Amino acid sequence: MRLFPSEASSVAPEVDHLVLFLIGLSLIFIVLIFLPLVYFAFKYRRGTKADRTPPRLAQWKLEVTWSIIPLLLMMGVFAWGASLYFHIERPPADAFEINVVGKQWMWKVEHQEGVREINAIHVPVGRSVKLVMTSQDVIHSFFIPDFRIKQDVVPGKYTTEWFNAAKPGSYYLFCSQFCGTDHAKMIGRITVMEPPAYESWLASNSSGGTLAVAGAKLFTELGCSGCHGANSKVRAPKLEGIYGKPVPLEGSVFQIADDKYIRDCILQENHLHVAGFQPLMPTFKGHASEEELMELIAYIKSLGRTNPEEDVNLEGTK
Amino acid sequence: MNAIELEPSPALQEEEPGNYLSESHTVASWLLTTDHKRIGILYLYSILFFFIIASFAAATMRLELLNPQGSLVLSETYNKLFTIHGVLMVWFFLIPSIPAVLGNFTIPMMIGARDVAFPRLNLLSWYIFIGGGLFALYSIVSGGVDTGWTFYTPFSSTYSNTHVIAMAAGVFVAGFSTIITGLNFMVTIHKMRAPGLTWFRLPLFIWSLYSTSLIMVLATPVLAITLALLSLERFWGIGIFDPKLGGDPVLFQHLFWFYSHPAVYIMILPGMGVISEIIPCFARKRIFGYYFVAFSSVAIAVLGFLVWGHHMFVSSQSVYAGLIFSLLSFIVSVPSAIKVFNWTATLYKGSISFETPMLYAFGFIGLFTIGGLTGLFLASLGADVHLHDTYFVIAHFHYIMVGGMVMAFMGGLHYWWPKITGRMYPEFMGKIAALVTFIGFNLTFFPQFLLGYLGMPRRYHTYPPEFQIFHILSTAGASILGVGYLLPLIYFIYSLRYGKKAGPNPWRATGLEWQTSSPPPKDNFLRTPVVKRAPYDYSPFEEEHPQNV
Ligand SMILES: [Cu+2]
Ligand SMILES: [Cu+2]
Numbered sequence: 001m002r003l004f005p006s007e008a009s010s011v012a013p014e015v016d017h018l019v020l021f022l023i024g025l026s027l028i029f030i031v032l033i034f035l036p037l038v039y040f041a042f043k044y045r046r047g048t049k050a051d052r053t054p055p056r057l058a059q060w061k062l063e064v065t066w067s068i069i070p071l072l073l074m075m076g077v078f079a080w081g082a083s084l085y086f087h088i089e090r091p092p093a094d095a096f097e098i099n100v101v102g103k104q105w106m107w108k109v110e111h112q113e114g115v116r117e118i119n120a121i122h123v124p125v126g127r128s129v130k131l132v133m134t135s136q137d138v139i140h141s142f143f144i145p146d147f148r149i150k151q152d153v154v155p156g157k158y159t160t161e162w163f164n165a166a167k168p169g170s171y172y173l174f175c176s177q178f179c180g181t182d183h184a185k186m187i188g189r190i191t192v193m194e195p196p197a198y199e200s201w202l203a204s205n206s207s208g209g210t211l212a213v214a215g216a217k218l219f220t221e222l223g224c225s226g227c228h229g230a231n232s233k234v235r236a237p238k239l240e241g242i243y244g245k246p247v248p249l250e251g252s253v254f255q256i257a258d259d260k261y262i263r264d265c266i267l268q269e270n271h272l273h274v275a276g277f278q279p280l281m282p283t284f285k286g287h288a289s290e291e292e293l294m295e296l297i298a299y300i301k302s303l304g305r306t307n308p309e310e311d312v313n314l315e316g317t318k
Numbered sequence: 319m320n321a322i323e324l325e326p327s328p329a330l331q332e333e334e335p336g337n338y339l340s341e342s343h344t345v346a347s348w349l350l351t352t353d354h355k356r357i358g359i360l361y362l363y364s365i366l367f368f369f370i371i372a373s374f375a376a377a378t379m380r381l382e383l384l385n386p387q388g389s390l391v392l393s394e395t396y397n398k399l400f401t402i403h404g405v406l407m408v409w410f411f412l413i414p415s416i417p418a419v420l421g422n423f424t425i426p427m428m429i430g431a432r433d434v435a436f437p438r439l440n441l442l443s444w445y446i447f448i449g450g451g452l453f454a455l456y457s458i459v460s461g462g463v464d465t466g467w468t469f470y471t472p473f474s475s476t477y478s479n480t481h482v483i484a485m486a487a488g489v490f491v492a493g494f495s496t497i498i499t500g501l502n503f504m505v506t507i508h509k510m511r512a513p514g515l516t517w518f519r520l521p522l523f524i525w526s527l528y529s530t531s532l533i534m535v536l537a538t539p540v541l542a543i544t545l546a547l548l549s550l551e552r553f554w555g556i557g558i559f560d561p562k563l564g565g566d567p568v569l570f571q572h573l574f575w576f577y578s579h580p581a582v583y584i585m586i587l588p589g590m591g592v593i594s595e596i597i598p599c600f601a602r603k604r605i606f607g608y609y610f611v612a613f614s615s616v617a618i619a620v621l622g623f624l625v626w627g628h629h630m631f632v633s634s635q636s637v638y639a640g641l642i643f644s645l646l647s648f649i650v651s652v653p654s655a656i657k658v659f660n661w662t663a664t665l666y667k668g669s670i671s672f673e674t675p676m677l678y679a680f681g682f683i684g685l686f687t688i689g690g691l692t693g694l695f696l697a698s699l700g701a702d703v704h705l706h707d708t709y710f711v712i713a714h715f716h717y718i719m720v721g722g723m724v725m726a727f728m729g730g731l732h733y734w735w736p737k738i739t740g741r742m743y744p745e746f747m748g749k750i751a752a753l754v755t756f757i758g759f760n761l762t763f764f765p766q767f768l769l770g771y772l773g774m775p776r777r778y779h780t781y782p783p784e785f786q787i788f789h790i791l792s793t794a795g796a797s798i799l800g801v802g803y804l805l806p807l808i809y810f811i812y813s814l815r816y817g818k819k820a821g822p823n824p825w826r827a828t829g830l831e832w833q834t835s836s837p838p839p840k841d842n843f844l845r846t847p848v849v850k851r852a853p854y855d856y857s858p859f860e861e862e863h864p865q866n867v
Contacts, residue, residue, distance in 0.1 A: 040665035074648035084700025145773020156561025
């Protein structure tokens with residue numbers, strides 16, 4: 001019978017340390033409260049000959065002591081928990097991305113290399129992985145107990161979650177936010193592999209182009225290139241190099257062109273428009289699935305690469 | 319040696335004047351009563367009814383979870399069961415439990431009044447409560463709801479195919495009953511106190527119910543608005559929460575927890591109040607740190623409004639918001655700790671006896687302390703990421719809600735039973751039941767802490783087989799807990815007829831409610847009492863010359 005889940009990620013031992021500290025602190029409080037409670041209950045039980053002369057306690061001093069000491073302890077625990085939280089919530093810069101789309105009741109996973117999986121993720125050991133997640137229906141939550149991480153997967157936006165797997169093996173992946181009838185079946189497996197095994201797994205499973213290639217294809221199919229392409233007649237902004245940079249919008253505001261921004265440009269009718277352009281872009285709401293949106297984003301991202309070794313622009317506009 | 323002196327000599331109790339029960343026996347005299355005592359009893363029957371349904375739902379879930387594949391019910395049914403359990407227990411049992419039953423019965427008597435400030439409004443509040451209950455029952459009977467008591471969007475507003483609006487309407491309507499009761503209590507406490515009963519001569523139960531009423535009045539409207547918005551989206555497709563309609567699903571969570579975290583304190587503050595009555599009485603000691611216990615209730619009520627985001631650390635709210643909510647959640651734990659320390663200090667140099675109410679009070683302190691300490695794990699950001707939405711959370715809040723509030727409710731019910739009915743319950747059976755409840759409770763919920771840390775998510779109808787052993791322990795505990803609740807049901811009914819006569823003040827307690835006959839006359843006091851001393855005027859020596867009230 002296990003009492004602790006295995007520590008299979010880089011943050012797992014850190015969370016366990018905090019929790020063990022909290023268990024220790026709780027035990028101290030339990031002793032401090034229960035010992036006098038039991039002792040008084042025994043010593044002063046009715047009928048015993050105990051000294052019951054009204055105590056002269058310095059009430060204010062006692063009250064202040066047992067308010068201030070817990071308060072200070074709480075602040076310490078707060079600070080520890082908070083710094084760990086920032087560590088858990090913020091992916092390191094060198095993490096590589098995997099896309100996750102939740103739906104009732106399965107997890108759809110897309111690797112940048114184009115490999116697709118359902119209710120399973122394969123990752124290499126010892127490398128930071130950042131999951132970019134969204135849901136196509138209700139809220140789900142992506143929970144890997146052995147990694148001590150969890151993040152809600154919310155429709156209409158992208159949330160991220162990162163880990164660095166510490167031990168090869170196979171671990172549970174649960175949906176932890178109630179999402180309807182088969183919530184309990186929204187379980188998957190995460191397989192952590194040694195890097196060579198992972199490379200060969202990738203090679204033997206990739207069926208075609210990368211996500212960016214798929215995105216490039218969509219870019220033409222949906223007609224984006226008709227406006228955003230080099231030879232277009234419509235005055236539309238060039239998308240090369242915008243990813244991750246601030247974009248000047250109408251009313252002299254700037255917004256970073258991240259995943260959510262591009263997503264909103266494609267889907268929302270009334271988003272803020274790029275400064276100096278007519279609001280000509282139609283909404284593609286209902287024409288692109290969550291996976292396709294992620295592919296388009298992957299493509300626009302790839303346009304920004306300074307070293308265009310994976311220049312996949314089908315139109316040869318570069 | 320009384321804390322409180324009645325103007326005439328208290329010989330009047332001997333001739334047993336007519337009491338509020340014997341006054342009339344017709345059904346109409348109950349359904350049209352404006353007597354706060356009778357309304358309290360109407361509430362007692364009503365919440366018992368909902369408690370039984372919600373307990374059956376829980377029992378079925380516990381049986382179902384014996385087996386990892388879940389062979390007893392379908393997943394649709396399972397989801398409806400935990401929704402029924404949650405909705406009924408929260409809004410139709412816990413929230414009205416101590417306030418509407420014990421509070422209604424005792425507040426006017428404890429402050430020396432004839433009734434609450436608005437007796438007819440009080441009756442209306444019960445009718446509204448029943449109205450809300452009928453909506454909820456309709457929604458259950460017509461097929462149930464599968465959203466959980468939290469009604470998270472967009473699942474509840476767009477995707478669920480069940481009777482969400484009927485259930486939301488039930489909660490919406492019942493909320494007005496809560497608001498009216500809270501308002502009534504506040505006005506009563508402000509305006510109806512007996513001469514000489516200053517604010518700092520009030521029993522701490524009154525302070526805690528005053529703080530509770532404050533939350534009821536200020537928070538419940540937000541719940542009503544939230545449920546109304548949810549229904550608007552569900553019924554007319556007006557986009558508020560569903561991103562497909564242009565809404566924001568996380569907004570719902572903010573609104574919901576802005577009500578529901580304070581509601582957690584509606585479900586524990588009254589319990590703390592009961593414990594503050596029981597401990598001094600059975601320890602024959604003045605409460606230690608009266609002002610601190612009183613003001614900690616108010617502090618909890620106020621700070622409780624500022625911590626809702628601790629339910630949303632992984633919801634995609636800003637990490638900086640998380641930081642503030644975590645900080646405030648740690649701070650709000652301090653006033654609760656202060657109460658526990660003061661209760662313990664009250665026992666020092668007391669003369670302690672262990673009748674049933676006191677056993678429940680000890681049980682309360684033990685379980686509430688564990689519930690509170692595990693709350694620190696959840697308030698801690700780094701740990702909550704792992705623990706959120708697992709069985710750890712389930713165990714934590716059951717330690718507070720059941721280990722705390724229900725233990726206190728049972729303690730209070732035993733404590734005031736002689737006053738309510740004029741009869742004593744069988745003491746020995748009472749002690750056995752308190753013990754059985756304590757053991758059963760721990761066996762049910764302690765394994766769930768371990769289960770949660772191992773990663774078992776809540777609201778799972780099936781689960782990986784390695785979790786089974788903990789579920790078996792938990793179900794075994796639940797069976798014992800069931801016995802612990804069944805016993806009082808039996809001996810309370812038994813005591814109505816065969817219990818020994820209680821007399822006005824079997825516990826030799828100092829509260830005003832004990833200065834009148836049991837059961838009390840319709841107007842509580844034959845003459846308005848005048849208060850001349852602070853509450854809890856107990857002495858550990860008085861056993862040598864017992865009070866002759
Ligand atoms: Cu789910
Ligand atoms: Cu809360």
